[in-house]
Amino acid sequence: MTQTLTPTQSSSAGAEPQKTPWWEFFTFSVDHKVIGIQYLVTSFMFYLIGGALASAVRVELATPDSDLVDPAFYNSLFTMHGTVMIFLWIVPAVTGGFGNYLVPLMIGARDMAFPKLNAIAFWLTIPAGLLLMGSFFVGPASTGWTAYPPLSILTDEHVGQAIWILSILLVGTSSILAAVNFIVTIWSMRMKGMDLFSMPLFCWAMMATSVLALLATPVLAGAMVLLGFDLLIGTNFFNPTGGGDPVVYQHLFWFYSHPAVYVMILPVFGIISEVIPPHSRKPIFGYKAIAYSSMMICALGLFVWAHHMFTSGTPDWLRVFFMVATLLVAVPTGIKVFSWVATLWGGKLRLDSPLLFAMGFISTFLIGGLSGVMLGSAPVDIHVHDTYFVVAHFHYVLFGGSVFGIYAGLYHWFPKMTGRMLNEFWGKIHFVLTFIGMHLTFGPMHILGLQGMPRRVAQYDPQFAPINVICTVGALILAFSTVPFVINAVYSWFKGEQAPDNPWNALTLEWTTSSPPIPHNWVGDPVLATGPYDYGEEYKEDRQEAIA
Amino acid sequence: MQGSIATTTTISEDTIHAHESTGHAEHPDLRVFGLIVFLISEGMLFFGLFAAYLTFRSVATSWPPEGTPELELLLPGINTIILVSSSFVIHQADSAIKENKVKAAQLWFLATFVMGAIFIAGQIYEYQHLEFGLTTNLFASTFYVLTGFHGLHVIIGLTLIASVLVRSLKAGHYSSTSHFGIEAASIYWHFVDIVWIILFLLLYIL
Numbered sequence: 001m002t003q004t005l006t007p008t009q010s011s012s013a014g015a016e017p018q019k020t021p022w023w024e025f026f027t028f029s030v031d032h033k034v035i036g037i038q039y040l041v042t043s044f045m046f047y048l049i050g051g052a053l054a055s056a057v058r059v060e061l062a063t064p065d066s067d068l069v070d071p072a073f074y075n076s077l078f079t080m081h082g083t084v085m086i087f088l089w090i091v092p093a094v095t096g097g098f099g100n101y102l103v104p105l106m107i108g109a110r111d112m113a114f115p116k117l118n119a120i121a122f123w124l125t126i127p128a129g130l131l132l133m134g135s136f137f138v139g140p141a142s143t144g145w146t147a148y149p150p151l152s153i154l155t156d157e158h159v160g161q162a163i164w165i166l167s168i169l170l171v172g173t174s175s176i177l178a179a180v181n182f183i184v185t186i187w188s189m190r191m192k193g194m195d196l197f198s199m200p201l202f203c204w205a206m207m208a209t210s211v212l213a214l215l216a217t218p219v220l221a222g223a224m225v226l227l228g229f230d231l232l233i234g235t236n237f238f239n240p241t242g243g244g245d246p247v248v249y250q251h252l253f254w255f256y257s258h259p260a261v262y263v264m265i266l267p268v269f270g271i272i273s274e275v276i277p278p279h280s281r282k283p284i285f286g287y288k289a290i291a292y293s294s295m296m297i298c299a300l301g302l303f304v305w306a307h308h309m310f311t312s313g314t315p316d317w318l319r320v321f322f323m324v325a326t327l328l329v330a331v332p333t334g335i336k337v338f339s340w341v342a343t344l345w346g347g348k349l350r351l352d353s354p355l356l357f358a359m360g361f362i363s364t365f366l367i368g369g370l371s372g373v374m375l376g377s378a379p380v381d382i383h384v385h386d387t388y389f390v391v392a393h394f395h396y397v398l399f400g401g402s403v404f405g406i407y408a409g410l411y412h413w414f415p416k417m418t419g420r421m422l423n424e425f426w427g428k429i430h431f432v433l434t435f436i437g438m439h440l441t442f443g444p445m446h447i448l449g450l451q452g453m454p455r456r457v458a459q460y461d462p463q464f465a466p467i468n469v470i471c472t473v474g475a476l477i478l479a480f481s482t483v484p485f486v487i488n489a490v491y492s493w494f495k496g497e498q499a500p501d502n503p504w505n506a507l508t509l510e511w512t513t514s515s516p517p518i519p520h521n522w523v524g525d526p527v528l529a530t531g532p533y534d535y536g537e538e539y540k541e542d543r544q545e546a547i548a
Numbered sequence: 549m550q551g552s553i554a555t556t557t558t559i560s561e562d563t564i565h566a567h568e569s570t571g572h573a574e575h576p577d578l579r580v581f582g583l584i585v586f587l588i589s590e591g592m593l594f595f596g597l598f599a600a601y602l603t604f605r606s607v608a609t610s611w612p613p614e615g616t617p618e619l620e621l622l623l624p625g626i627n628t629i630i631l632v633s634s635s636f637v638i639h640q641a642d643s644a645i646k647e648n649k650v651k652a653a654q655l656w657f658l659a660t661f662v663m664g665a666i667f668i669a670g671q672i673y674e675y676q677h678l679e680f681g682l683t684t685n686l687f688a689s690t691f692y693v694l695t696g697f698h699g700l701h702v703i704i705g706l707t708l709i710a711s712v713l714v715r716s717l718k719a720g721h722y723s724s725t726s727h728f729g730i731e732a733a734s735i736y737w738h739f740v741d742i743v744w745i746i747l748f749l750l751l752y753i754l
Binding site (some may be wrong): 180219251294 | 577588590592604613686
């Protein structure tokens with residue numbers, strides 16, 4: 001590492017940036033950068049749709065009576081909100097969007113291992129989303145995003161439920177194909193001189209994510225097929241009146257859907273590990289610990305699914321096993337949080353929007369993680385099962401975690417993707433609105449849950465009304481907070497300040513090429529001048545003296 | 549002399565071109581790796597279905613449920629022998645093409661296709677003569693779903709084999725230096741075979 005502090009040293013500095021014409025984003029492009037942006041923009045649109053559904057849910061809950069929508073439609077609202085946010089927003093955004101855009105750039109490859117497969121995976125999510133939205137015209141699914149039988153096979157909304165199953169199968173296929181692509185790319189296409197332990201931590205996170213998606217998604221596909229048979233053909237896999245067992249569905253479903261939680265958060269851990277070091281000008285603390293903890297979460301994540309089933313008649317010895325496994329996940333997660341805080345500690349912080357969102361992520365995700373430890377212990381879980389405490393917990397993890405992380409990543413890599421800077425002032429406004437809205441919406445839900453308000457109801461006891469009003473106000477702030485971001489992003493994409501190749505003086509490889517990168521990413525072969533996190537080499541001795 | 553230089557230049561330009569336009573997508577090792585990774589996920593699909601089957605079975609009071617007709621063993625037994633031996637046959641094709649014996653590889657592929665087709669025909673015959681339907685009871689449903697899913701994979705495998713065979717016969721594809729199609733079909737066929745062995749043990753023997 002003699003050539004430190006020359007982050008822009010590259011083979012294509014000064015190369016003419018790639019000007020992707022707008023129509024290229026509407027074609028079956030095989031360029032990983034185009035596909036990444038296609039994923040990001042599409043999933044963001046589904047985020048707005050899912051957010052609109054959530055706002056409707058919250059407005060309905062502002063009063064104890066069901067006076068805005070009828071209860072049956074209310075059930076569809078929260079079902080579709082959950083489905084859209086998980087399968088069409090967070091998963092495609094973090095894996096398909098950031099993963100496709102960044103992984104080849106970070107490992108010095110020209111493209112993903114299988115570019116056509118990559119395009120196929122993206123274009124499977126479009127019909128899935130259109131089908132799901134179209135089901136609003138024929139009576140959408142209304143059994144919650146978990147679609148537990150026997151409710152889901154006895155429902156009157158056969159068509160909506162069948163469409164729901166079909167779109168889950170489509171996004172599932174997409175995510176398996178993407179996982180194959182990522183595993184082969186990261187494993188086999190690293191540039192010369194980059195071993196596993198000198199690749200950026202985002203790639204470790206994508207590796208762990210892809211292994212999880214690869215192993216877990218097919219099991220969900222199996223469950224969906226059996227459920228479809230029950231619904232449409234009249235088999236009795238999950239129907240107890242015909243000798244079937246609905247708990248088997250829960251096992252199959254959660255064998256995917258719990259790991260899916262890590263599919264939604266592991267890449268975000270990767271994003272945070274990439275955002276914090278350049279914005280605090282310090283090497284990441286504990287590179288290997290963060291890398292191994294991703295793989296540890298991946299391994300543990302496959303053995304904790306039954307903690308969603310503590311109240312499903314699971315025998316005690318099994319509850320203890322799954323409780324211990326669940327609580328163990330707190331260890332690698334804690335390692336990560338500790339490493340990020342240690343990286344920030346004593347850093348030369350640049351409080352731009354990416355770092356604000358990253359720090360917002362750490363604090364909010366920490367609360368979600370702690371309530372997760374509470375829920376992971378069977379006695380507490382049995383007490384607050386299916387109350388708003390659970391809703392508060394997973395929104396702290398998925399909104400305060402995944403969505404904050406996605407925003408941090410968007411602010412961080414927007415200059416690379418578009419060649420333009422985002423407006424910093426509006427970025428800060430966006431952060432403040434999102435942060436306040438988020439805590440106002442989901443914070444009070446902890447109290448609601450401990451007081452016993454059940455989830456998935458349109459009408460509730462009037463004693464919960466005041467807190468629900470606070471939540472609804474928060475939700476409206478949250479809905480409004482997307483406005484400055486959307487305007488800022490659209491305006492900056494066309495008219496924003498020109499971005500330099502490396503606006504943050506970062507050291508990972510994607511910053512060594514032009515903004516936006518040229519086709520095939522580099523003119524010659526990329527050069528590995530420094531490690532990904534060798535920040536502040538000139539102060540290294542001072543730091544060591546200070547420690548001694 | 550000049551000719552040989554020209555040839556060298558062309559090859560290196562082609563290599564650069566492939567590298568530039570598709571990343572490393574044409575690299576055969578990557579494709580085999582990708583196929584194996586994909587088959588792991590296929591394996592998990594069957595793993596999930598097997599796990600569901602075993603759970604239904606362990607929870608049920610009697611298995612198969614009272615009144616389910618006994619499964620005939622003779623036809624599926626013969627079918628199993630045919631499918632298992634076809635795995636060895638397709639392996640011969642894979643070895644043959646690596647020694648550049650194109651004709652032999654085509655013949656072994658044809659033989660595999662015929663054996664696979666006999667397996668499917670046998671399965672259809674068995675379906676027609678079974679005395680229970682898809683919705684008769686839980687055992688019947690799992691039986692049809694598991695064997696049906698496997699049969700679907702056999703048909704996909706047959707399609708792969710047929711397309712490789714046609715490409716080899718009509719367009720003269722595949723040689724000792726370029727045989728990904730043959731290798732892929734062969735790996736896939738082995739996978740389908742392994743799944744069948746587990747399936748046969750679970751449904752018919754145990």
